[in-house]
Amino acid sequence: MRKFLHIGAWVVGMAVALLVILLLVAPTKVHIEQSVLIHAPPAAVWDQTARFDRYNQWNTLREMEPSAKFRIDGVDGTAGASTTWTGKKIGYGRLRHLSLTPHTEIRQQLEFFEPLNAVSDICFKFADSAGGTRVTWSMDAEYPRPKNIVGMFMKDNLETDFRKGLLRLKSAAEASVSAEKK
Secondary structure, three states, rough: OOHHHHHHHHHHHHHHHHHHHHHOOOOOEEHHHHHHOOOHHHHHHHHHHHHHHHHHHHOOHHHHOOOOOEEOOOOOOOOOOEEEEEEOHHHHHHHEEEEEEEEOEEEEEEEEEOOOEEEEEEEEEEEEOOOOHHHHHHHHEEEOOHHHHOOOOOHHHHHHHHHHHHHHHHHHHHHHHHHOOO
């Protein structure tokens, strides 16, 4: 019995040591950035991104939970407008336009209220590129200790969501250009 208690204490001690190391090593600031070339003019890409009625169709939250409830507040496509969502899987959150520079840049604030309270800065940049528009989607967030451990593990999932979202944006913008040509 004594040997079992000794091994148990050793395992608990190692787990605590690992947790302390993770708290100290995990970054408190997270930057995510992905980009894609979309074969559509900046105006078509802009429309799919600045308007939440369109954004909510291609963003990955809808894919993760199709039954989630989405709502748009304010004048869609303008500074101050926001979209909120609530769902069992995706929780409760809001994305609000802070500033919009037509066909160039959108700055947003992303807030999650549930299941984890977090605030992030989001930016979309649009640049003319040979054959279309280069879109860069980035996020900057700070996760104070001990939340920094969660941020470290979320980074890979968020990068995957950004890549997937940009591919969905690409499909939507290119389809809208094809539909206009018909």
